Amino acid sequence: MSELLDPTNDYVFKRLFAEAPDLLVDLINDLRPDLPDIASVEIINPNIEPTELTGKYIILDVLARDGEGNCYNIEVQVRRYGAWHKRGVFYLARTLGSQLSAGEDYQELRASVGLHLLDFDLFTETAAEREQAIWRFEMRDERQPNISLGNVLQMNLIELNKADRLGLPEGPLRAWITFFKHWQEELTMANVSHEPVKRAMNRIRELSADEETRRLAFVRERALRDEVSFLNDARREGEAHLLTKQMKLKFGELPEWVQKRLNSATPEQLDAWGEHILTANSLDELFKH
Structure with missing residues (x-):
């Protein structure tokens, strides 16, 4: 059998959920259990354009709308870049603003919800941050956070690696974390009893058995590696x-010889030399670090 495709590849992620709205409904309900369940969604952007697979800085997200008109932007991100959160807020606000036409009542506004699965640790500066993997941001007062402007604009983040390390309580959310981090481990996945995750595994097997899907997933993965390499260079x-x-x-x-050393240096070497440039008394002393 072919090796299973990675569901955190954003092309695979979009194929997995945009083509199975019922599965997307389960994912949304399980990732935001504090809000009322939804029964169905309409996929707003079901197609994947060829240019999206190779374009720099493009994230393949899934846009959906439920029966009440609430909008969802669901995406998985495998790499951290400087302005990703600003991008998320921008698209969330634009989704909210596009709901009304001129003259329509603001009472008709429905929620604009961002669900972001991050395959990297985002908040790590304090011990409290390192012990939390599930985050929800809304507009609240700084001094009295119980005072809110409502939840029509909200961003939900799940740090997959951290959530997996911390070991969430048994339940649907933990089952999804296990899926995204351990999809390739047959014995681990066999112990997951959550039905939506079982269906997601079946979908991954189906996608992985299709040669064209495998080719396009590789194209996307290569484009992301090239992007990282470009940024590093x-x-x-x-x-x-x-x-x-x-x-x-x-x-x-x-x-x-100094220029040659610089041209072949790794980012770590450049960082080390940059730290010691003020204290080194000679080039030879500097390049010992």
């Missing part, structure tokens, strides 16, 4: 350029 070039300017100011004109 740009960062490395920027750091090397700054370090070159600093060294010239301190040590004068640089010999050829």
Whole structure:
């Protein structure tokens, strides 16, 4: 049997849920259990354009609307980049603003809900942050957080790695976390009894058996790797350029061997040299680090 496709590949994720609205309903209900269950959804963006598979900075999300008119933006993200949260808030606000036409009553506004599955740790600075994996953001007063402007604009984040490490209580949410982190582990998945996750596993098997789906998933994965490589190269070039300017100011004109070291340096080496440029008394001393 073919190796199973990764559900955190955003192409696979979109195929998995945009083509199975009933499964998306279960995912939404399980990820936001504090709100009333929904019975059905309409997929607003069911198609995947060829350019989306290779385009830089494109995230393949699933946009849906339930029977009450509430809108959902569901996506999985495997890499962290600087402005991702601003992008999420922007699209959430735009979804909210697009609900009404000119002259319509604001009372007709329905919720705009972001559900983001993050395959990386986001909040890590404090012990309290490291012990929490499920987050929900709404508009609340800073000093009296019990005073809210309602939940028509809300962003829900789940840090998959952290949630898996912390070990959530048994239940639907934990079952989904297990699916997204351990889909390839047959024995682990055999112990998951939540029916929607079982159906998701069957869908993954079906998608994985299709050669064209496997090819397109690989195209998407390669594009994401290329994007990361491009960003890393740009960062490395920027750091090397700054370090070159600093060294010239301190040590004068640089010999050829220094430029060669900079051109072949890893980001970690550039960081180390940048930290010691102020204390090093010579180029030889600097490059010992």
